[in-house]
Amino acid sequence: MEQPIKILIVEDNVIIADDMQSMLEEIGYEIVDNVIVYEQAEEVLKTKQVDLVLIDIILASDKTGIDLGKHIRENYNIPFIFVTSNSDRATVENAKTVKPNGYLVKPFEQQDLYTSIEIALSNFSYSDKVNDNAPQSDDDEVVSNSVLKDSIFVKKQHLYYRIQFEDIQFIKADNVYLEVNTIDKKFLVRSPLKDYLEKLPKHKFYRAHKSYIVNVDHIDAINSKDIMINNTLIPISKEFKEFIISSMNS
Numbered sequence: 258m259e260q261p262i263k264i265l266i267v268e269d270n271v272i273i274a275d276d277m278q279s280m281l282e283e284i285g286y287e288i289v290d291n292v293i294v295y296e297q298a299e300e301v302l303k304t305k306q307v308d309l310v311l312i313d314i315i316l317a318s319d320k321t322g323i324d325l326g327k328h329i330r331e332n333y334n335i336p337f338i339f340v341t342s343n344s345d346r347a348t349v350e351n352a353k354t355v356k357p358n359g360y361l362v363k364p365f366e367q368q369d370l371y372t373s374i375e376i377a378l379s380n381f382s383y384s385d386k387v388n389d390n391a392p393q394s395d396d397d398e399v400v401s402n403s404v405l406k407d408s409i410f411v412k413k414q415h416l417y418y419r420i421q422f423e424d425i426q427f428i429k430a431d432n433v434y435l436e437v438n439t440i441d442k443k444f445l446v447r448s449p450l451k452d453y454l455e456k457l458p459k460h461k462f463y464r465a466h467k468s469y470i471v472n473v474d475h476i477d478a479i480n481s482k483d484i485m486i487n488n489t490l491i492p493i494s495k496e497f498k499e500f501i502i503s504s505m506n507s
Contacts, residue, residue: 260419261286261287262287262308262309262374262378262410263287263306263307263308263309264281264287264307264374265288265289265290265298265301265302265307265309265311266278266281266290266292266311267295267311267312267313267316268291268293268311269294269315269317271293273363274291274293277311277340277370278291280367280370280371281374283367284371286374289305289306289307293317294318294320295320295321295322295324296318302328302332302333308335309336309337309338309358309374310325310329310336311337312325312338312339312340314343314348315343323355327354336377336378336380337357337358337359337377338361338374338377339352339357339359340361340365341361341362342362342363343362358380358381359376359377361373381410407421407423408420408421408422409422409425420439420444422457422458422461422462425437425438425439425472426438426439426440426471426472426475426486427465427469427470427471427475428450429468430468430469431445434446435448450470451464453470454470457470461473461474463500464497465491465492465494466491466492466493466494466497468492469491469492469493471486472486479498479501479502484501
């Protein structure tokens with residue numbers, strides 16, 4: 258199922274933090290928590306799902322936002338953006354050492370915040386170019402994507418959503434696009450099938466045919482030529498058939 262991006266705010270000015278939360282919730286993001294010091298942020302990261310962190314460089318603790326950025330870079334595979342009143346050369350150079358995914362200077366407007374998050378998510382990890390002129394509908398949308406540990410970001414309209422790998426049933430190559438079929442939706446992604454397969458967990462996703470990738474957890478039935486996933490018949494290669502049968506007998 259698609260989920261809104263979950264954001265952690267780390268800001269020691271309560272008024273600014275509340276304003277940021279209101280701005281973000283208004284445009285569809287989910288705020289996991291709103292904390293003021295390094296230690297609180299560390300605990301949230303440890304115990305909750307967080308997709309992106311907004312960090313003030315100067316915090317109400319001995320450890321700074323740059324320390325937190327370093328902690329995230331070393332321990333978590335998620336993007337973070339520095340939000341600060343300081344844009345002097347020394348601060349910027351210090352911030353660059355932990356490779357933030359964005360740097361936003363206060364004061365800022367809602368659109369500035371949205372744009373910084375949009376760019377950070379689109380550039381994070383992997384990204385695919387999308388054709389803005391391609392046909393779209395409610396169920397068939399061309400999306401861009403980037404990869405996290407257990408899921409992939411897909412862009413619908415103006416927001417990124419997290420799609421769990423376990424919800425992807427199969428992927429079909431269709432000319433220059435891929436149809437990514439989830440439990441209840443279908444998305445169009447511009448990517449070669451081979452490249453997309455490399456982004457998916459190897460123990461769950463296999464190339465069943467030259468035009469198909471399947472999630473083996475969703476296979477309902479198999480015969481000599483096809484497998485069935487959610488009432489859809491998918492052709493399979495001889496090698497994949499032998500792999501599935503051997504797996505069933507092991």
